[in-house]
Amino acid sequence: xxxxxxxxxxxxPTNQPLRLAVRRxxxxxxxxxxxxxxxxxxxxxxxxxxxxxxxxxxVRWLEAIDRQNPRDKARRRAFFEFAACLMLRELISxxxxxxxxxxxxxxxxxxxxxxxxYACTMFCLSIHAAAMKQEFNLDVDISPSVxxxxxxxxxxENSAENRSFPAGFLQKLLGHEPNWSMPDVxxxxx
Amino acid sequence: xxxxxxxxxPTTLREVLRGVRHVLRSGRKSxxxxxxxxxxxxxxxxxxxxxxxxxDDLARGLDGMASRIAGKVIPxxxxxxxxxxxxxxxxxxxxxxxxxxxxxxxxxxxxxxxxNAFISEAAARAAFQRMRQSAAPGQPAEASAAVLLLxxxxxxxxxxxxxxxxxxxxxxxxxxxASFSVLLWLLADRSDxxxxxxxxxxxxxxxxxxxxxxxxxxSRDVDALRRLxxxxxVNV
Numbered sequence: 001x002x003x004x005x006x007x008x009x010x011x012x013p014t015n016q017p018l019r020l021a022v023r024r025x026x027x028x029x030x031x032x033x034x035x036x037x038x039x040x041x042x043x044x045x046x047x048x049x050x051x052x053x054x055x056x057x058x059v060r061w062l063e064a065i066d067r068q069n070p071r072d073k074a075r076r077r078a079f080f081e082f083a084a085c086l087m088l089r090e091l092i093s094x095x096x097x098x099x100x101x102x103x104x105x106x107x108x109x110x111x112x113x114x115x116x117x118y119a120c121t122m123f124c125l126s127i128h129a130a131a132m133k134q135e136f137n138l139d140v141d142i143s144p145s146v147x148x149x150x151x152x153x154x155x156x157e158n159s160a161e162n163r164s165f166p167a168g169f170l171q172k173l174l175g176h177e178p179n180w181s182m183p184d185v186x187x188x189x190x
Numbered sequence: 191x192x193x194x195x196x197x198x199x200p201t202t203l204r205e206v207l208r209g210v211r212h213v214l215r216s217g218r219k220s221x222x223x224x225x226x227x228x229x230x231x232x233x234x235x236x237x238x239x240x241x242x243x244x245x246d247d248l249a250r251g252l253d254g255m256a257s258r259i260a261g262k263v264i265p266x267x268x269x270x271x272x273x274x275x276x277x278x279x280x281x282x283x284x285x286x287x288x289x290x291x292x293x294x295x296x297x298x299x300x301x302x303x304x305x306n307a308f309i310s311e312a313a314a315r316a317a318f319q320r321m322r323q324s325a326a327p328g329q330p331a332e333a334s335a336a337v338l339l340l341x342x343x344x345x346x347x348x349x350x351x352x353x354x355x356x357x358x359x360x361x362x363x364x365x366x367x368a369s370f371s372v373l374l375w376l377l378a379d380r381s382d383x384x385x386x387x388x389x390x391x392x393x394x395x396x397x398x399x400x401x402x403x404x405x406x407x408x409s410r411d412v413d414a415l416r417r418l419x420x421x422x423x424v425n426v
Contacts, residue, residue, distance in 0.1 A: 023425055026384060026391035055394035062425060 004142060006122035007129055009038045018131040019080070025058050032123055036097050039119035043112055044105030047119060053096035061090045068186045077136060081174060082186045084128035085167040089184050091120040092159050092166040110152040117156055124170060143173050201288065205312045212308045216351075270294065270385045274376035275331045277318070284322070288315035291372055294389055295348055298368040301393040303357035304350035307364070317341035332423070335373040336415035342369045343407060363400065366407050370418075371396040377419055378426035392426045 012030040014021040021027045032054060036047040064086045070079060095116050103112040111118040129140040145151045151172075158165040168183030182188035230238055270290060277283035277290075292311040299307040321338040342348075343366060350364035359367065375385075375392040396403060399418065406414035 024391070025395055025425055026387045029391065029394075030387075051394055052397055055398040058425075059395065059398040 004122065004125070004146065006035065006038055006042060007126045007142070009035050009122075009126055011127075011130055018127070018134050022127055022131070023062065025055060028058055029054060031127065032096075035123040035126060036119045039111065039115065039122060040099075042106065043103040043109075043115055043118075045103045045115055046100045047097050047115070048100050050096045050098075053094055057090045057094050057096055061087050064090065064184075070186065078189075079186060080131065080135065081128065081171075081176075082167075082189065084124045084174075085170040086184060087127075088121060088124040088166040088170045089164060091124070092117060093163050095120070108149075110147055110149055113149055113152050114156045117152070117159070121166075121170065121173070125173065128174075141175055143175055146173050201285065201312050201315055205310060208311075209308070216306060270389075271380055271382055272376075273331075274335060274373070277376075278325075278331060278334055284315045284318040287318045288312070290376070291347070294372045294375060295368055297386070297389055298371045298393050299348060299350055299364060301390055302350075302359060302364045302368055302371075302397070303354040304361065304364045304368075305352045305354055307348060307350040307368075309349075310345075310347050313345040313347040314342065317345045317347060320345070330416075331377060332419040333412070333416045335377055335419050336412045339369055339373055339407065339415055340410055340412065359397070359400070363404060366404055367393070367396045367400060370403050370407070370415075374419060374423055374426060377423035380426075388426050395422055395426060 011018070012021075012027055012034065014027055016024075022031070029051060033049055036049055040047045065083050068079075068082070068086070097116050097119055099115045103115055106112050125140070125142060132138045132140050151169075155166070155169045159169075164182070164184035168178035168180055171178040171183065171189070176189075179185075179188045270293070272286065272290060277287040280286075288311045291314045292309055295309045295314075299309070317338060318341075320341040321334055324337055325334055346365070348365040348368050350361045350368070352361065371389070371393040374396060375389045378388055378392065380388040399422065402414070402418060405411075406418065
């Protein structure tokens, strides 16, 4: 796994497997708040989370994964990874988080360039990494491009024009080459 | 001759006290809103301020008294972690359901940004009884919840009046969404440690699903409401 500190944020306690806990909004919300607070500490800024917008994001994400789930055991792991990409698509399209102060640390970093996008991306990577470890005992490798400012510039610019772009960006960070014509369609990635 | 003392029905007594409290709160709020009286010339302005202050003090005192009495009359016998199916399975499940629903609805209307709402425990109890009468044997909890929701709306269990500025909802929507949220919450797994958080989560989910919930309730589509409960109770 990459050495990104935000991938080691403590997740809220749960008696359920993470794949189920993340489908409960009360747990999802606690986890999102924990990650934005950690991102704020890391970057030296404060984030405000709009929980009602977060609920909109969460419901759209549930609908998207239910719609695209191939319900095929052979594809389970691949879809697991793809679910994180859909989560980032929904978070970036509505951004339920906004900074209330400018970053005072890590200035010049990818995180300081786009704090909100960075916080959402780290949340998706962190949940995904923890769930992959729990379900498949796999460590997730994050591409070195996660620290590349040019990637983040492209991510921000393209996401503003194309709602599906964040799904492809996360696939790239996870070391896959997405189908850029339909990066948010699971069957198009096979 | 039966010499047993007459005991008022606790639900009715609580309802009356809550009704008095609601009227006092509404009246006090109306007086506070009459800012135009501040523009009166002296000495009329001073007289009006004194009068409003006296009425306000009286309302506050009675409000506090009504709150204390309403809380003391009969201890609640429901628990916020009781599963919906348990109320449904019990022959006298209507009374504990109404107690738990009342407390949860109070919180739900606040979460949904209603400023002034009257919640009727008696109507919640009657709605539960009405649902029972129409329920098929062995009906799943989600189907019962869908029928109960429509009964709660018909009997006006929640009557929200005004909303705070920071909401996209109308007052009539709050009646529907608060009732849906509480039933969704009752259908969801919850514990002593997280039932409040689960209720907030149910309210936020209901707001996110508002279009579908409001459409299904307006068209009295029991199947659509049942599907919403079935699909989202595990996501609270």
